[in-house]
Amino acid sequence: MAAALAIEHISHEMADARYSTWLQPPPGSESKSPQIIIAIVVPIVVIFGLFIIIVTCYIRRKPKKKSNDEEEISSVESLQLDLDAIKVATNNFSDENKLGHGGFGAVYKGTLQNGQVIAVKRLSAVSSQGVLEFKNEVQLVARLQHRNLVRLLGCCAEGEEKILIYEYVPNKSLDNFLFDPSKKVFLTWERRYKIIGGIARALLYLHEDSRLRIIHRDLKASNVLLDNDMNPKISDFGMAKLFGVDQTQGSTNIIAGTYGYMAPEYAMRGQFSVKSDVFSFGVLLLEIISGRKNSNVNDSDGATDLLSHAWRLWKEGTPLEIMDPTLHQSFSRNEVMRCIHIGLLCVQEDVSERPFMSSIVLMLSSFSVTLPTSSPPPFLRRGRTEFSQNAILSDSRANETEKSASNSTPMSVNDVSISEIIPR
Known part of the structure; x- marks a missing residue:
């Protein structure tokens, strides 16, 4: 009887030992768990950080959308030519380069430094057209692109000078x-x-x-x-x-x-x-x-x-x-x-x-x-x-x-085109 009890006690102790061994982690596993977590989390954080950096750089480099007014002003300014360059092109508006003259002013033939031949329309100093109206007209004509319309190449508004530069059309009117x-x-x-x-x-x-x-x-x-x-x-x-x-x-x-x-x-x-x-x-x-x-x-x-x-x-x-x-x-x-x-x-x-x-x-x-x-x-x-x-x-x-600004009736609103009161 005593021997049987001793055997039963030993068997219980062996079972408890196996159970406790099964519940305990394997040797060295406690030190590996943090490494696994770090190996997973760090790449995710790095990838997310790179994504944020890329998006931020894209937004900063993307040009801001301009308003219509800003675009028009930019367009007009891009057409501006230097007065000195125009004087050189027309030999200082010499009579030899003059193509014609009308109520708006004179038209001269000119040649730019790159060899391009141009027609320079120099508006009269007494023209009633102001700088703002002049730029508005430039903006209007510059936006027109058709093979049967004379192409505007540029303009100049310096001091009293208001000048339009067109493509040169050799056979006149x-x-x-x-x-x-x-x-x-x-x-x-x-x-x-x-x-x-x-x-x-x-x-x-x-x-x-x-x-x-x-x-x-x-x-x-x-x-x-x-x-x-x-x-x-x-x-x-x-x-x-x-x-x-x-x-x-x-x-x-x-x-x-x-x-x-x-x-x-x-x-x-x-x-x-x-x-x-x-x-x-x-x-x-x-x-x-x-x-x-x-x-x-x-x-x-x-x-x-x-x-x-x-x-x-x-x-x-x-x-x-x-x-x-x-x-x-x-x-x-x-x-x-x-x-x-x-x-x-x-x-x-x-x-x-x-x-x-x-x-x-x-x-x-x-x-x-x-x-x-x-x-x-x-x-x-x-x-x-x-x-x-x-x-x-x-x-x-x-x-x-x-509304008319004065009681007189001029032949042209802004003296840009040749206009005559008598039939032609």
């Missing part, structure tokens, strides 16, 4: 060819048709396709320049007006521009819109076809303007009589007839009946488009532009009004 008997022979019908299309596309860009909606307000033959390939480029944006997205009309108390090219609603009441440019385009189109100025017509029935003359021939069924005789029948009859029709549509008295430039471009490019019937243009009389009563009674309304 359209009127230099169109109204010169010895030079108009270079304007074949093919070239004239290309010029008409280029002007139309440029106006479409200004009215609808650019980021801005711009009314030129002074489209005429002398404001269309011709490059080496006789491609047209509209110039002189001194009178241009910027419209808002939803704006359709504007008005002014200062009538500036060239009589003979002005739409009746603008000449009589100071109201302008994209349709005002359409009217000017129609006048220019008929001048390109005929080779004659709007004011230089002596019709057998007493008409002294091109619009009345063209309308009479159209109604009599002899529209081709308006053609420039130097073309000697070397033209497409269908193209000419279509252009005359489009020109008469553009110069209608009723603003609402004039087509938009998008329609005009389509009419010029597609002969499958049926043209509407045109109504009479405003009738002009000798010496001054006297529009008929229908134009005065037009229902056009203005959404924008400009």
Whole structure:
């Protein structure tokens, strides 16, 4: 019995020893646990820290988004050229470099140090345009990019000097060819048709396709320049007006521009819109076809303007009589007839009946488009532009009004473009 109890006691002690051995960690495990924790935590902390550093550096290096005003100021400043560099380019504005002179000032040919030939427009010292307005105009023109618009390269506003630097267009203006008997022979019908299309596309860009909606307000033959390939480029944006997205009309108390090219609603009441440019385009189109100025017509029935003359021939069924005789029948009859029709549509008295430039471009490019019937243009009389009563009674309304700063009526708002009070 005693032996049995002794054996049972020994077996219990052995079981307890095995149990306690199973509960205790293996030798050396207590010293390894902190190392494992450190091996896991440290890489995580390092990776997270690197991530924070990378994000912080990216945010600091990322350029801050500028406001619209800051961007515009920066854009204008980037176009600034040094006056001394301009003087060197133009040989100190020498007469030998002078290309022309008008109410806005003089234009000079210049050559920059890199060899680039430029046209330098030096505004008159008596110009009413201030530095702020000057920079606003620069900003406006600098944002326009089209192959049929003269490209602005830079500007300079130092002291009394206000200068615009444009790309140099070697063949000067359209009127230099169109109204010169010895030079108009270079304007074949093919070239004239290309010029008409280029002007139309440029106006479409200004009215609808650019980021801005711009009314030129002074489209005429002398404001269309011709490059080496006789491609047209509209110039002189001194009178241009910027419209808002939803704006359709504007008005002014200062009538500036060239009589003979002005739409009746603008000449009589100071109201302008994209349709005002359409009217000017129609006048220019008929001048390109005929080779004659709007004011230089002596019709057998007493008409002294091109619009009345063209309308009479159209109604009599002899529209081709308006053609420039130097073309000697070397033209497409269908193209000419279509252009005359489009020109008469553009110069209608009723603003609402004039087509938009998008329609005009389509009419010029597609002969499958049926043209509407045109109504009479405003009738002009000798010496001054006297529009008929229908134009005065037009229902056009203005959404924008400009107040004149003085009682006088200048020929130009800012003397940037050449504007004449008499018909051309």
